[in-house]
Amino acid sequence: MRPVGILGAGAFGKGLARAARRAGNRVVLFSRFGQDLDDPGIEVVDDLAALAETTPIFIAVPSVFVAEVGCELGVHLDGRHLLVHVSRGLVGPDLRTLSRVLREVSPVRRVGALAGPLDAAGLAQGLPGGAIVGSAFPEVASAVRQAIGGQSLRIYESTDVRGVEIASAIVGLSAIAVGYARAVGAGPSALAVMVTRAMHEAAAVGQELGAERETFWGLAGLGDLVAATLGDGRPELAVGEALGRGENAASAAKAAGANVESLLLAGRMAEYAERVSISAPVTSTVARVIAGELDTELALGALMARSVGRE
Amino acid sequence: MLRRLSENPLRLPHLSPYVPGPDDPAIFWFNSERKDILAEVERRVAAAHAKDRKALEVTLNEAAYHEIQRLERQRDAESKENLGYWRGLIRRIARMTDDEKRTALERTVHHMAKDVAGNFDPRVYQLSRKVVPKLLAGVMRPSDLPRELFGQGAPLIDELLRVEGCVEKLRSLSKHGALVYVPTHCSNLDSIVLAQALEKSHLSPVVYGAGKNLFSNPIISFFMHNLGAYRVDRRIKSALYKELLKTWSCVMIERGYHSLFFPGGTRSRSGLIENHLKLGLVGSAVEAFSENSVRGVARRVFFVPTTINYALVLEAESLVEDWLAEEGGARYIIEDDEFSRLDRWVAFFRKLSGQDTACVIRFGEPLDPFGNEVNDEGCSLAPEGQTIDPVSYTLRGDAPVLDHRRDAAYTRELGELLVERYRSETVIMSTQLVAHVLYRQLVAATPGLGIFARLRLRGEVSVPREELVRQIEVAREALRALGKRGEVRLSRTVSDATPDELLNRALSVWSGYHSRVAARDLGVEITAEDPTLLLYYQNRLVSFAEAIAPPELLEAAREIGQIGVKGGLR
Incomplete structure (x- = not known):
């Protein structure tokens, strides 16, 4: 059995390493800065070439770095390799998915995205949970299942990789809205309206980008958003709460203590929705809050004062 | 009989x-x-x-x-x-x-x-390569038929047909594997002009599936049948027949026969660059590579994204009406379009023979079945330029295996790439540019009007010639900028002629061939006489509309940009 490869030794990368060990696999973990995980089954390397002998290879770096590391890693890979990213980001003004970026910058075609209600701490501790792998290639989902799946971590699969990636990204954004709304005193009913509205927006944007609508009502979309709403401690909620307390985006990000992709995505997503004439009030409100254009009172009003009609 | x-x-x-x-x-x-x-x-x-x-x-x-x-x-x-x-x-x-x-x-x-099975007779091939271009040219200019048949020098068809792109590389690749030409498709002439383009470029002939309707004429049937064409009867709907066609194509490519098929399926009714492909035959070529890999046969497969670009489309009127009828909900199959009428052919070629280049065929950068570019020796290249073994894409563990679901996924991704390549390898012709600029003026003059209502405005919108020429110049400059970034190509005429010449050329090409006049020259003004024909020709530029519009026409360009998008024809 080849070892499992992980590129990126942040909290999520380390969580994946622990999950892979729990599943009985050896791990090769790439870190530029060196790490000691106190596990002889985890080999920490600082040479990307070492990942060429692993399968699958998880890319656990923020979306802005995926193109760069994908390109560097790509010179060591060919068509046999399987790549799986775990990012919640979409890049560029046309919201390109990271599986597409990886296909463009590397020779690897068998690419997937790991998404759903997964968090670093849960992975590291082996808490019961589930996730979804989006990939057009069935062998990618099988490889992820073998790498980190088990009794307590159920791995589902979808061939709609684009839908999984977009849903995952927009859920991050919606989680900011949830945190924000809670901080400004919204009750369960208001949260339910907002969360449902957010999913409709996500599905409409996703469909425009070529995703399947059903994916948004599965584990990558609704399932993940339920976990966020119930308060699974993800950093997006902390960012939203800090914004709701009146902090600006920079200090809110600092308060969250982790990289939050959605802070960068909100503005681009709102612009995209406007460009393709999709009504996206939750997204555009979050984008304006992050940009400091709306104060608390106005923002809650903007979220709730939409015209009502058929669902 | x-x-x-x-x-x-x-x-x-x-x-x-x-x-x-x-x-x-x-x-x-x-x-x-x-x-x-x-x-x-x-x-x-x-x-x-x-x-x-x-x-x-x-x-x-x-x-x-x-x-x-x-x-x-x-x-x-x-x-x-x-x-x-x-x-x-x-x-x-x-x-x-x-x-x-x-x-x-x-x-x-x-x-x-x-x-389905075709035949190939080298004698018929030799005969056709000598006679067909001369006869075609004779149809174009009957007075020159004796010179064409018995005289020396390049046939007229060579003046009318321009071949661009990776010709040298294709010649080299043809020795290393099977070339699979996947062109855009807008006319029944496509397979004939493409065959002529291959001949002119000293590239090998190809096998291709020809609609059974083309076999209805015994003479055309004789040539088609003996030149490697296999028959496709589109009326047969059974899954078994479709499987047979795909398997035929797969086996031919496995054995190294260069092939041609049109991934758009049928001719583009709208004139839009294809963006939804039927991937059955593309898939058969991907599978052919996998089959060879599993058997250890080192024969490669190269896809050649190709665009066929006409200044004047033989069947434009019938095609666009069919498209609009379909969009309007009344789909019908064209039984008798201009392709089946000899008088239309004669009129078509006579009209073209006054132009310097009537058709540009552009061979794009060849790709392996997994979307990688290849070098002259046929080695697949990764984005960073290192060579990679395409067999690696078929490996499970350490051995190549057949896997239909995997190959279907590769095929879908290749299809997306082909759509991108079609866009960037499209060669903009003068009629398309002029039609776009004029149609955009029509849209700007009728804000908020639905497309079908707009198409009824025959001869009701005119643009001062001077203004139109200025807009053509602006659009051409924007296209040149896109061209420099490799996002589109320009025909030599569009690239070099003055805007005034471009306008005159387009008006002259349209005048007299189609039964309706696309645009009428009233001296100081140009009238959008037939918005439907203008729509057809301008549709080639839909995906560039926003990028080439000046700020004051951006709204109109955005509206044009929605054509072809689901629900875009309101």
């Missing part, structure tokens, strides 16, 4: 077997392999459908059901001959033993395969 000749085209007798030379193209070997290929195709199709009892019964039932439906509709000689067989089969299926069902399947597949 005519029907017999069309359905069973003549083959010339062979007094002595033709032995291909070492430099002859792969297709020269076809006849010596024809029996083998037929047998292999029949074996694979029958095996795939006879895996289990239920699948076998479903396949037979489905084939018989669709054939009965078709033949009952056709009510022709073929119906009389075959309807009884299918009706009898569907009645007997439930009582048949497994062996009888297998025999019925094999018989059906054999019958279908025989109808």
Whole structure:
């Protein structure tokens, strides 16, 4: 059995390493800065070439770095390799998915995205949970299942990789809205309206980008958003709460203590929705809050004062 | 008699077997392999459908059901001959033993395969390469026919047809594997001009699937049949027949025959660059590579994204009306368009013969089945330039395996890439640019009007010539900028002529060929006489509309940009 490869030794990368060990696999973990995980089954390397002998290879770096590391890693890979990213980001003004970026910058075609209600701490501790792998290639989902799946971590699969990636990204954004709304005193009913509205927006944007609508009502979309709403401690909620307390985006990000992709995505997503004439009030409100254009009172009003009609 | 000749085209007798030379193209070997290929195709199709009892019964039932439906509709000689067989089969299926069902399947597949299989006769090929361009040119300019037939010098067709792109590389690649040309498709002339472009560029001839309707003329049927074309009967809807076509294509590519198919399926009715592809035959080429990899055959497959760009489209009027009827909800199949009328051909070529280049064929950068570019020796290249082994894409563990789901995923991704390449390899012609600028003015003058209402505004919107020329110049400059970034190509005329010349050229090309006038020259003004034709020609620029619009026309350009998007025709 080849070892499992992980590129990126942040909290999520380390969580994946622990999950892979729990599943009985050896791990090769790439870190530029060196790490000691106190596990002889985890080999920490600082040479990307070492990942060429692993399968699958998880890319656990923020979306802005995926193109760069994908390109560097790509010179060591060919068509046999399987790549799986775990990012919640979409890049560029046309919201390109990271599986597409990886296909463009590397020779690897068998690419997937790991998404759903997964968090670093849960992975590291082996808490019961589930996730979804989006990939057009069935062998990618099988490889992820073998790498980190088990009794307590159920791995589902979808061939709609684009839908999984977009849903995952927009859920991050919606989680900011949830945190924000809670901080400004919204009750369960208001949260339910907002969360449902957010999913409709996500599905409409996703469909425009070529995703399947059903994916948004599965584990990558609704399932993940339920976990966020119930308060699974993800950093997006902390960012939203800090914004709701009146902090600006920079200090809110600092308060969250982790990289939050959605802070960068909100503005681009709102612009995209406007460009393709999709009504996206939750997204555009979050984008304006992050940009400091709306104060608390106005923002809650903007979220709730939409015209009502058929669902 | 005519029907017999069309359905069973003549083959010339062979007094002595033709032995291909070492430099002859792969297709020269076809006849010596024809029996083998037929047998292999029949074996694979029958095996795939006879895996289990239920699948076998479903396949037979489905084939018989669709054939009965078709033949009952056709009510022709073929119906009389075959309807009884299918009706009898569907009645007997439930009582048949497994062996009888297998025999019925094999018989059906054999019958279908025989109808599909083509032929290649080097003598017909030699004849056609000498005579066809001259005859075509003679149709274009009848007074020059004697010079064309007996004189020296380049035939007129060479003046009208320009070939661009990776010709040298294709010549080199043809020695390393099978070239699969996947062009855009907007006219029935496409396969003829593409064959001429290959001949002109000293590239090997290709095998291709030709619609059975093209075989209705015994002379065309004779040439098609003897030049490697296999027959595709679009009226046959059964899954078994579609599988047979794909398997035929797969086996041919596996054996190294250069092939041609149009991934858009049928001709683009709208004039839009194809953005939804039918991937069945593309998939067969991807599978051909996997089959060879599993068998350890080091024969490669190269896809050649190709665009065919006309200044004037022979069937423009019928196509665009069909598209609009379809968008309006009344889909119908064109039975008798301009392609079947000789007078339209003559008028078409006469009109073109005054132009310097009437058609540009552009061969884009070839790709391996996994979307990688390749070098001159056919090695696949990663984005950073290192060579990679394409067999690695078929590996599971350390061995290449066949996997239909995996290959279907590769095919979808390749399809997306082809759509991108079609856009960037499109060559903008003068008629398209002028039509776009004029149509954009029409949209700007009628804000908020639905497209169908706008198309009824015949001759109601005019633009001062001076203003139109200025807009053409602005749009051309923007296209040049896109061209520099490799996002589109410009024909030589669009690139070099003055805007005034471009306008005059487009008006002159349109005038007199189509039954309606696209735009009328009133001296100081140009009138958008037929918005439907203008729409057709400008549609080639839809995906560039926003990028080439000046700020004051951005709204109109955005509206144009929605054409072809679902619900874009409001």
